[in-house]
Amino acid sequence: MSTSAPMTIDTARLQMSWAVAAQYGDQVPLFFYSRLFVAHPGLRDMFPLSMEAQRDKLVTALGSVVSGVDDLPAVAPVLEQLGRDHRRFAVVRDHYPAVGDALLATLEHFLADRAAGREDHHIATLDRRRPEGSRGGAT
Ligand code: HEM
Numbered sequence: 001m002s003t004s005a006p007m008t009i010d011t012a013r014l015q016m017s018w019a020v021a022a023q024y025g026d027q028v029p030l031f032f033y034s035r036l037f038v039a040h041p042g043l044r045d046m047f048p049l050s051m052e053a054q055r056d057k058l059v060t061a062l063g064s065v066v067s068g069v070d071d072l073p074a075v076a077p078v079l080e081q082l083g084r085d086h087r088r089f090a091v092v093r094d095h096y097p098a099v100g101d102a103l104l105a106t107l108e109h110f111l112a113d114r115a116a117g118r119e120d121h122h123i124a125t126l127d128r129r130r131p132e133g134s135r136g137g138a139t
Pocket of ligand 1: 046048054057058062082095
């Protein structure tokens with residue numbers, strides 16, 4: 001796959017899609033973590049027994065990244081800090097495809113009622129944003 005073409009993202013549609021999914025509240029992280037742990041049971045032990053706080057943290061983090069996506073200089077430090085925190089949680093690069101797949105499946109699930117063709121394009125766009133080397137099969 002070529003990496004030379006500049007990447008553009010329709011941020012307004014990203015925000016609209018997230019707003020639709022976010023209306024489902026706690027169902028969104030519940031679906032996400034269920035997908036993640038069914039597909040990758042080994043990851044469950046990395047997380048606390050009670051996932052209640054974690055579910056909120058995930059949704060808050062995703063929400064603030066999506067809200068700030070038009071102001072990348074403001075969002076970048078937040079992401080960098082999150083990345084550093086994840087080293088502390090023993091997260092490595094190879095874990096990201098599993099999380100990316102679960103996230104895409106979650107968006108697909110909650111946006112299924114929307115016009116399928118349009119959202120498919122959007123999900124494919126998100127997929128291309130994943131770091132080089134983290135695409136493809138889950139670990
Ligand atoms: C879309 C990418 C991701 C986002 C937005 C995200 C978000 C978050 C947030 C906001 C926290 C809470 C941080 C804190 O308490 O200070 C967290 C914790 C954590 N994340 Fe992620 N994460 C992502 C990717 C991953 C990946 C790839 C893994 C690997 C399995 C992972 C595993 C964990 C673990 C183990 C914790 C700590 C749970 C705990 O002990 O309380 N995350 N994540």
